[in-house]
Amino acid sequence: MARLENKVSIITGGSTGIGEATSYRFAEEGSKIAIFDVSAEAGSKVAQAIIDKGGDAIFVRVDVSDEKAVEAGVTEVVDRWGKLDVLVNNAAITGVNKFAHEVTSEEWDRIFAVNVRGVFLCTKHALKPMMAAKRGSIVNFSSIYGLIGNDDLPPYQATKGAVLSMTKTDAIC
């Protein structure tokens, strides 16, 4: 097995849920893991569990909506392991479950800051080491809500549509 032997991967939102499961699975396949998350306690436990099983992992406290934190986090990863192979943009919030006429500008901006600006910022800073190495892989999390419309979580659905669109344009550019 070991399909990710010697690879270095950043997994955003890797402290819980799908990101946590992704971190463990990547570690089983041989990747070194950097968990970028705001949830420090849970994230440190995941990193420690990977190390206990003989893997290599760090937790870095990064709010993906904060450009300085993202830039510093990527620099820390590259300084530590010398490269970056994979970025998994998994971190997201569901935001408020209100229709357009009820959503405040602050609520709208907050979910876009995490789910869309977060993907943009992590991609932007990950691209520097990836372009230097002339290879790399970026995996974004959209959702069925990025594909279909539904009367649930309207601002969230808009963010996941944006992620789908960024995925296509970033692949082309």
Place this chain on the structure above:
Amino acid sequence: MSNSVKDKVVIVTGAGRGIGAGIVQDLAANGARVIIADLNKDASEAVAAEIRKTGAEAHAVSVDVAERQSVKAMISEVASRFGRLDVMFNNAGISQTCPFLDVTEDDFNRIMKVNGLGVLLGTQEAARQMIAQGGGGKIVNTASIAGKQGYPLFAHYCASKFAVVALTQAAARALAEHRITVNCFAPGVVATELWQQLDREFMEHGLTSKPEQAINEFSQSILLGRVSAPKDIAGVTTFLASDASDYITGQTMMVDGGMVLI
């Protein structure tokens, strides 16, 4: 969860050469028991013999995927020899370069019969065996970028590959209660004998003037900057045959180096 296909009994149609041969080679290398099914028995025997040299299990059968009796006979031969069928790849397919206004009834029916009806028959007969043996199963169909876009020189082929996507979705909905998943994958440009034939036909229609001009021009827009080989497809096909894909059904996985972004 495992990525394993070890000991799974897998039929791949059209496996005498090209993409199908690439699919069975990777499955066999990962421990599957493979059945190479093709209209051309000599070709499938040759692929099986190569695989057996590596120590893996491979068996050749002849089939015409467009004839129900032939498909039934293949499935019952496999069921009696191997005791079960875990995964069915409906991969056999044909194509033709033909300007839109020139496509005849015969052209249309010939392509549709192998690519469209062939997938229906293969799915039905494999599903009947999987339902009878119990425990579910996997069906994987070969679609194409031509199952997502209409191209003017391949109208009837595109219609047949849209049909593959439709049959995949319908079968996924119909067979889920039996724990049978149905998916397809969509290659872009794969350098096989099929493209050599299309390339010749471009020249015969006066659409291109030299060998490989058609494949090269058609491949201009591939994001990853090159045409593919069957081994580029095998990562996805082995995944779709493995337990790691158990929660996926009714989907089309593009494996085209980035030609159609959906």
